[in-house]
Amino acid sequence: MxxxxxxxxxxxxxxxxxxxxxxxxxxxxxxxxxxxxxxxxxxxxxxxxxxxxRTLFLEALDRYLHTDGAFAARAVAEGPTARAGVERLLHEAAAAYTRPDRPPGCMLITAATNCSPQSADIQEHLRDVRAAGARALEAKFADAVQAGELPGDSDVHGLASYYEAVIQGMSARARDGATLDDLEGIARTAMRAWPTA
Amino acid sequence: MxxxxxxxxxxxxxxxxxxxxxxxxxxxxxxxxxxxxxxxxxxxxxxxxxxxxRTLFLEALDRYLHTDGAFAARAVAEGPTARAGVERLLHEAAAAYTRPDRPPGCMLITAATNCSPQSADIQEHLRDVRAAGARALEAKFADAVQAGELPGDSDVHGLASYYEAVIQGMSARARDGATLDDLEGIARTAMRAWPTA
DNA sequence: GTCATTCTATAACGATCGTTCGAGAAGTCT
DNA sequence: AGACTTCTCGAACGATCGTTATAGAATGAC
Missing domain, CATH: 1.10.10.60 (Homeodomain-like)
Structure with missing residues (x-):
């Protein structure tokens, strides 16, 4: 003891x-x-x-990424196809970003946007984590090309960049008071941009 | 004198x-x-x-909205069609958010995201200005329905919500270091979600 | 030249920032 | 019980926050 x-x-x-x-x-x-x-x-x-x-914040962020924020990596990783993964990613984000018992939006996206120079390292850390997520998404698209789900000439970087922007936009809209319905509409609309054979 | x-x-x-x-x-x-x-x-x-x-910030924001940030309202207002307006909005945003001689992203979107309770009024003010922009976009879509450019059963609110999210997402991506090419790719991809007859 | 006015520079204001010292309380161990 | 360890509480630390009082410099008016 x-x-x-x-x-x-x-x-x-x-x-x-x-x-x-x-x-x-x-x-x-x-x-x-x-x-x-x-x-x-x-x-x-x-x-x-x-x-x-600073240390408390980093631990808080780490916990967030393993709990409320964990859906994102899981959706991409577990999606049987890239399309299914992204679709699940967007719709789970819509729910996660508008939970009435939670602050709106995504902590990883919003918690260090306005930073003075002396906490620039925190800002960069979150940026790095976001970049890792974007790379995972891009890898999912590359796999989809390999598997024949997406055309061989697909712009996997551009697709990842687009859906990352949609996610960040959904978080921003949630912070502006967007509802679950609003965000699900955004998710549905964003899926219409999916590459056509 | x-x-x-x-x-x-x-x-x-x-x-x-x-x-x-x-x-x-x-x-x-x-x-x-x-x-x-x-x-x-x-x-x-x-x-x-x-x-x-506080007053200095509000004047700075006002000046921004009449200079570097003025393209948005202008693109929507001057677009001969809703589609042309949105297309111009997105591509001009791509350029405006990645100007090498300017901070990345949009001041209206990013300047008051992390706020303590005592500057919640500033945060709300920017939110209101953004909401006015979203309403203008929605009105443009409503006009397009009226003019027959868009189907009569179009979800004008959903469309405005989506493109507002794309704009905010582009700003976030720019702040994360996205290039002009990245943002133009996002703009092009986002246009693929345009409603099909 | 002198006055009135408006701006500038130094320095300080009280408040709050993140952080820590020091004394005492609440446990386990022998 | 007494020693030891760890945590809690109140108070205070120096630094920085936004803001302002004060004194002096630079102009136009008379």
Missing amino acids: RTGRPRSFDRDEALEAAIALFWRHGYEATSMAQLKEALGIGAPSIYAAFGDK | RTGRPRSFDRDEALEAAIALFWRHGYEATSMAQLKEALGIGAPSIYAAFGDK
């Missing part, structure tokens, strides 16, 4: 509360004062449990 | 410099210290010429 005074709060619950704040307001716009109040604990407890604000 | 000591800087140039900063870093993430350095003048001069940071 671990010695010493036991922690007075649930670490997971605190992390979830931090996710909600960072998700809604972003990294820099979320203050330690807000975090203290939302997590219901003092600043020293936060530092002891999570490290500084 | 106006009496008193004359202003030592060009007000328009200063405003342009402020636009560049707010555009790149956003409203809250841009500090007065940055503004002082970029405008090359002291804080009291900024306050005398523009008012407080």
Whole structure:
């Protein structure tokens, strides 16, 4: 058993509360004062449990990517075809970005858009993670070409770029108050751009 | 003639410099210290010429909407058909969002995404301006239905929502480093979703 | 030349930022 | 019980935030 005074709060619950704040307001716009109040604990407890604000944000993002944000990689990876994967990706995004019990949009996309120079590294980190997602999508399209699902002369980079833009656009629309129906409409319309044989 | 000591800087140039900063870093993430350095003048001069940071931002945004951001409303308004208007909108956005002498993306879309509660009004203001743009686009589609360009049962709201999402997605992609070619590819692909008779 | 006016520069304001020190509380271990 | 360890709480840290008071410089008016 671990010695010493036991922690007075649930670490997971605190992390979830931090996710909600960072998700809604972003990294820099979320203050330690807000975090203290939302997590219901003092600043020293936060530092002891999570490290500084930057480290807490990175852990919050990592948790997000394995929970609420995990649908994206899964949809692409598990889609039996590229088309099925993208279709599932878009429709699950529509639902995930408008859950009434969650902040709107995607944390990975929105949490570090307005950054001062001293948190440019955070901004770049999220950019890198997004870029990895776009590369996975592009690889899915390349596989589809290989498998004959898409024409041999398909612009796989252009397709990935387009659907990545649609995802980011859906997140932005959700943040502007778009409803689940709005986003599902966007998803359906975006699928009409699918390459025709 | 106006009496008193004359202003030592060009007000328009200063405003342009402020636009560049707010555009790149956003409203809250841009500090007065940055503004002082970029405008090359002291804080009291900024306050005398523009008012407080909030007022300066609103004037910067207004100027942006009449200059670099003016293409959008113009493309929709001047398009001889809805399709021509949207096509021009998307391609001009591709160029405007990747100008090498400008910050990437759209200031209206990105400048107030990460906001703390005390600047929620700024965030809402930009949201309202974006909503007005979306309504103009929807009206253009409604006109196109009236004129017979689009089928009578067209979902004009859905179409406007979709192309608004594409625009916001293009801005996000530009901020992630997408090139002019990338964005023009997105624009072309997005046009493939245009309703078929 | 002198006054009135308007801008500039320095420096400071109170508030808040993220972070940490120090004292005491709450456990386990021997 | 007492030693040891770990966490909590209140207070404070220096830095930076946006903003402004104050004093002096630069002009037009008389």
